[in-house]
Amino acid sequence: MSSTTAELDDSLRKKIIEKPDMVLDDPNVMRALVAANERAMGTNIVDLRGIAMERLETRLDRLEDTHRSVIAAAYENLAGTNQIHRAVLRLLDPESFAVFMEILRGDLRDILRVDALALILETTQEEAGAAVERVGDVLKFTEAGFVDSYVAQGRSYGGDRPVILRQIQAGPSRIYGDRGADLRSEACLRLDLGAGRLPGLLVFGAEDPHQFTPQHGTDLLTFFGGVFERCMRRWLS
Known part of the structure; x- marks a missing residue:
C-alpha cells in the first residue's frame, strides 16, 4: 500500500x-x-503576501465582471442599431402614403418589437379628424396642443426633449385603442413636420414595463424620429 x-x-x-x-x-x-x-x-x-493575493483576486473578479458587462452592453447596442437601421430602410420603401401607413400597422411594429404604435397629428380641421380617427387605427387626429400636453402629462420638465421614455399604468384608449389596457411602458417621439405645420407625435407602447424607461438611452430613437419626420414631410408636401 x-x-x-x-x-x-x-x-x-x-x-x-x-x-x-x-x-x-x-x-x-x-x-x-x-x-x-x-x-x-x-x-x-500574518501573511501579507497572501492578503495581497486575495485583494488582487477580488480586483480581478471585479474587472472580469465589468468586462462581461461591457461586452453585453456592446452586443445590445449593436442589436439595437441593426434594428433601427432595418426600420429606417423599411420606411423608405413605400411609394404611396397608403402603403406607408400599412407598413406602420404591420412591418414597423414587428421590426421594432413593440405591442402598439400610433401616429398622432394635430389639426384644426375637426371634420378631418372625425372622418379619419377610428378606435384602434394607427393614425390619430387631435386638437392643437395635444402633443405638448400628452408628453408633459402635467410635468413642467422634459417638454422640449425629442424622445420621452416612461412607464405607464395603461395607455389611453384614444391613442392605443383596445391594446391600451395591457401597456406598461411607452416611447414618445416628437415630430417636427416643417414650417407652418402643427407638430406630430409617434408613440410606441409595450406590455413589458422595462422596455421603455427613463434610464435607457434615446440616441437611436432620436435618430429614428428624425428620419420618420422627414418621411412625413414628404407625404404632407
Whole structure:
C-alpha cells in the first residue's frame, strides 16, 4: 500500500516539475496550497503576501465582471442599431402614403418589437379628424396642443426633449385603442413636420414595463424620429 502511494507521489511530483504551469494556472489548486501554507505557519503570523493575493483576486473578479458587462452592453447596442437601421430602410420603401401607413400597422411594429404604435397629428380641421380617427387605427387626429400636453402629462420638465421614455399604468384608449389596457411602458417621439405645420407625435407602447424607461438611452430613437419626420414631410408636401 505504502509503495503504491510513494509511486503515485513520485509520478505526480515528476508531472508537476515538468509542467508547473498546470498548477500555477489552476486557481483552485493555488488557493488550496496557500491555505495549507497559512495553516503550517500557525495563527501568530500574518501573511501579507497572501492578503495581497486575495485583494488582487477580488480586483480581478471585479474587472472580469465589468468586462462581461461591457461586452453585453456592446452586443445590445449593436442589436439595437441593426434594428433601427432595418426600420429606417423599411420606411423608405413605400411609394404611396397608403402603403406607408400599412407598413406602420404591420412591418414597423414587428421590426421594432413593440405591442402598439400610433401616429398622432394635430389639426384644426375637426371634420378631418372625425372622418379619419377610428378606435384602434394607427393614425390619430387631435386638437392643437395635444402633443405638448400628452408628453408633459402635467410635468413642467422634459417638454422640449425629442424622445420621452416612461412607464405607464395603461395607455389611453384614444391613442392605443383596445391594446391600451395591457401597456406598461411607452416611447414618445416628437415630430417636427416643417414650417407652418402643427407638430406630430409617434408613440410606441409595450406590455413589458422595462422596455421603455427613463434610464435607457434615446440616441437611436432620436435618430429614428428624425428620419420618420422627414418621411412625413414628404407625404404632407
